[in-house]
Amino acid sequence: DIQMTQSPSSLSASVGDRVTITCRASQSIIGYLNWYQQKPGKAPKLLMYAVSILQSGVPSRFSGSGAGTDFTLTITSLQPEDFATYFCQQDYSVPITFGQGTRLEIQ
Amino acid sequence: QVQLVQSGGEVERPGASVKVSCKASGYTFTSYEFSWVRQAPGQGLEWMGWIGTYNGATKYAQKFQGRVTMTTDSSTSTVYMELRSLRSDDTAVYYCARDPPGKDNGYDYWGQGTLVTVSS
Numbered sequence: 305d306i307q308m309t310q311s312p313s314s315l316s317a318s319v320g321d322r323v324t325i326t327c328r329a330s331q332s333i334i335g336y337l338n339w340y341q342q343k344p345g346k347a348p349k350l351l352m353y354a355v356s357i358l359q360s361g362v363p364s365r366f367s368g369s370g371a372g373t374d375f376t377l378t379i380t381s382l383q384p385e386d387f388a389t390y391f392c393q394q395d396y397s398v399p400i401t402f403g404q405g406t407r408l409e410i411q
Numbered sequence: 412q413v414q415l416v417q418s419g420g421e422v423e424r425p426g427a428s429v430k431v432s433c434k435a436s437g438y439t440f441t442s443y444e445f446s447w448v449r450q451a452p453g454q455g456l457e458w459m460g461w462i463g464t465y466n467g468a469t470k471y472a473q474k475f476q477g478r479v480t481m482t483t484d485s486s487t488s489t490v491y492m493e494l495r496s497l498r499s500d501d502t503a504v505y506y507c508a509r510d511p512p513g514k515d516n517g518y519d520y521w522g523q524g525t526l527v528t529v530s531s
Contacts, residue, residue: 347521
């Protein structure tokens with residue numbers, strides 16, 4: 305199975321900050337990497353797929369990059385609604401696996 | 412608009428089975444596949460398997476092989492996930508997620524989740 309490791313596990317930031325979350329795969333997943341946002345008590349929401357393609361309706365302050373084993377999610381100018389947990393996901397091979405999550409909290 | 416509506420929460424005894432449904436609307440049902448993902452309390456996301464709505468083909472995570480069955484009913488645009496021989500560590504919120512055909516598209520719509528509690 306491909307292991308997905310996110311860092312950091314939690315992060316405190318302020319409105320207006322720029323933050324970066326990293327996701328590392330245990331083997332190359334080429335560009336088969338997606339990002340989700342989850343708020344408490346809600347289902348995950350697709351933010352970005354294929355590394356850097358924004359899902360419809362997702363603000364452009366979210367961006368993604370990377371290839372192979374190392375990927376990043378960047379949020380510029382944090383907004384109050386961005387405080388949530390973020391998960392990466394590889395769909396290169398079965399079983400599909402997710403990172404353990406990064407909890408983004410208000411500082 | 413696309414909607415995925417799951418069945419309500421369940422409380423089951425260890426050793427029992429549970430069947431969760433996910434009814435889709437707002438699009439052509441057989442044009443998309445489904446995955447099931449679960450989330451134990453306070454934990455991350457765990458992929459359980461996938462089902463093709465066109466032909467009912469399935470792929471299950473090795474961890475659940477032999478205990479899970481996913482089915483589809485195109486007449487009602489509903490997919491089902493049955494998990495048998497329940498244990499306490501199966502307590503989780505179970506989500507269905509729409510899976511566009513092909514790789515690397517992500518799960519673009521999710522059900523609201525169904526809490527399954529396994530307790531004696």
